[in-house]
Amino acid sequence: MNEFSLKDILGEAYDMEFSQYDKPPKHRFSLKHRKNMKRIFALENAGPQFSGKARLNRRTACVLAAVIFLAVVSITAVAGVVSFIEKRNNDNTELFATDFGGCPDTLENLYYLSGIGDNYVLQESNINEIIAADYLYLDSQTGKKILFEQYVKSRYNQHFDNEHNNDLEYINFDGQEAYYKGSDEYSVFIWDNGDYIFAISGNLTKTEIAELAKTLKMKNN
Amino acid sequence: MISTALALLETDEQRNVLSEFYQKYKNRFYAIAYSKLHGKAAAEDAVQEAFLRIVDKPENFFKIEHNKRVAYADVIVRNVAIDMFNKNNAHKIEELTEDVSDEAYTLGLEDTVTGSVSKNELLAFILKLPVLQRDILNLKVVFELSNSEIAQKLNVSETVVRQRLFQARKSISSFLESGDIHE
Numbered sequence: 001m002n003e004f005s006l007k008d009i010l011g012e013a014y015d016m017e018f019s020q021y022d023k024p025p026k027h028r029f030s031l032k033h034r035k036n037m038k039r040i041f042a043l044e045n046a047g048p049q050f051s052g053k054a055r056l057n058r059r060t061a062c063v064l065a066a067v068i069f070l071a072v073v074s075i076t077a078v079a080g081v082v083s084f085i086e087k088r089n090n091d092n093t094e095l096f097a098t099d100f101g102g103c104p105d106t107l108e109n110l111y112y113l114s115g116i117g118d119n120y121v122l123q124e125s126n127i128n129e130i131i132a133a134d135y136l137y138l139d140s141q142t143g144k145k146i147l148f149e150q151y152v153k154s155r156y157n158q159h160f161d162n163e164h165n166n167d168l169e170y171i172n173f174d175g176q177e178a179y180y181k182g183s184d185e186y187s188v189f190i191w192d193n194g195d196y197i198f199a200i201s202g203n204l205t206k207t208e209i210a211e212l213a214k215t216l217k218m219k220n221n
Numbered sequence: 222m223i224s225t226a227l228a229l230l231e232t233d234e235q236r237n238v239l240s241e242f243y244q245k246y247k248n249r250f251y252a253i254a255y256s257k258l259h260g261k262a263a264a265e266d267a268v269q270e271a272f273l274r275i276v277d278k279p280e281n282f283f284k285i286e287h288n289k290r291v292a293y294a295d296v297i298v299r300n301v302a303i304d305m306f307n308k309n310n311a312h313k314i315e316e317l318t319e320d321v322s323d324e325a326y327t328l329g330l331e332d333t334v335t336g337s338v339s340k341n342e343l344l345a346f347i348l349k350l351p352v353l354q355r356d357i358l359n360l361k362v363v364f365e366l367s368n369s370e371i372a373q374k375l376n377v378s379e380t381v382v383r384q385r386l387f388q389a390r391k392s393i394s395s396f397l398e399s400g401d402i403h404e
Binding site for chain 2: 002005024027032
């Protein structure tokens with residue numbers, strides 16, 4: 001008669017069965033899934049959160065951020081100054097870029113913000129070469145977050161809640177067209193460097209976020 | 222459901238540990254779910270549902286040794302995916318009609334088992350057990366969850382848990398005695 005530990009045998013069976021998943025292919029999770037997972041872990045709702053605020057406030061913050069995009073698009077569409085177009089639906093506005101002739105159709109070059117302070121630690125990153133890259137940084141001391149996103153222009157397409165109105169400020173950002181909306185607590189900064197669409201959002205002032213945007217650098221340079 | 226889960230992860234440490242754990246293995250969990258569901262959205266939903274079940278009573282997760290947590294999550298993700306597949310395809314799993322008491326089941330529940338078969342033969346036999354039985358065995362024997370905890374994680378009744386455990390044990394016992402597979 002032989003003696004076995006059922007626990008050990010089950011462990012071995014598990015190893016044999018699941019070893020095929022040890023090196024899984026990278027999957028680009030949908031925005032919906034990413035948002036829901038962040039909510040499960042009580043992190044945030046698809047963007048930097050207002051520290052210490054109730055959940056409703058964080059949602060409101062996201063709505064505000066979305067409205068900023070809408071306002072940017074509205075103004076640019078009228079003025080014809082930058083390459084964004086908005087399409088209004090019943091309860092949201094779809095935003096996408098135009099005029100991307102000659103722009104890379106993949107993330108041939110990845111960018112980063114050299115000016116993000118050492119107190120911020122990269123908490124999450126998602127890179128899909130044909131769509132976008134995003135990097136979420138957290139200052140664990142203050143709970144402040146910075147979200148940096150780089151989009152392929154031809155794939156830039158987002159839906160935003162359009163139930164609120166917000167003012168918007170156009171900025172000549174070192175010769176590049178940029179838009180800012182925010183308060184002392186929360187800011188969003190969006191610009192088009194000619195090749196890609198970039199966005200920074202977080203608990204930063206206007207000066208801080210614009211200075212941070214100036215530190216954009218190409219990774220492989 | 223999500224807002225319910227939010228209330229259950231009460232400490233920053235728990236949130237960070239679970240979030241980092243998810244980030245590290247999310248592609249693995251997605252691949253497991255996808256292998257059962259063959260659909261991107263469904264596989265993502267399965268991973269999300271599995272984590273909702275994990276954060277509901279998170280103490281089950283945190284009491285598991287670090288190197289075994291991924292196995293625990295794997296089992297739950299797979300079960301959720303199978304459950305979703307069965308529901309989507311209106312596939313009913315036949316359970317034993319007999320009620321199996323805890324007392325009856327716990328007979329022979331010891332970790333150490335004996336038999337005339339070799340280790341590899343027993344391993345091969347366990348791999349041939351129905352997945353749902355094998356996963357419940359894992360949760361019970363390896364992760365030492367109670368029947369009610371297993372029922373919560375797999376979204377089944379405790380009766381179903383007892384039945385599947387009983388079936389698995391009965392099959393293993395028969396195999397150990399005779400070396401043959403008894404359905």
